[in-house]
Amino acid sequence: MEWEFVPEQVVKGEVAYGLKEFRRDLAQEVRVNLGPVADGEFARAYDILYDLCYWLATGKPFDDFLDGFEDDPVAIRLIKAAHDAMSGNVEMLGAILQRQIMDRVDAGMPLEQALASVDASHRETVAATPGGRMLSS
Secondary structure: OOOOOOHHHHHOOOOOOOHHHHHHHHHHHHHHHHOOOOHHHHHHHHHHHHHHHHHHHOOOOHHHHHHOOOOOHHHHHHHHHHOHHHHHHHHHHHHHHHHHHHHHHHOOOOHHHHHHHHHHHHHHHHHHOOOOOOOOO
16 A cells, blocks of 8 residues: 555654544455455455454464465465565554554553553454454464
């Protein structure tokens, strides 16, 4: 995706761009890149690509993500094909999550509690937006 701002501006709070907006924009990007496909195919591809972004944005190794799909060659092809193209999305999602954590810490929440709060908020947002599920955690 392309934005008129950079991840650093999100981290600094100079731009209000959150998880819901990111998920909406990613859904649009996936829809455009997949072209006309059944809703189930779109949802599956979207969930995989969002999970890839989240996995990498939270500092987990790419190969470990792939291991979770070892019995799904179609998913593995999608993940490998999209991996490099997702780097900007990963960076932006990381900035969004970092801002959420910082907001909680700045409000006086201990770091561990802030991390747990952001995780819970993230799961709620995922459940309520396109795709609506996380395939990995």
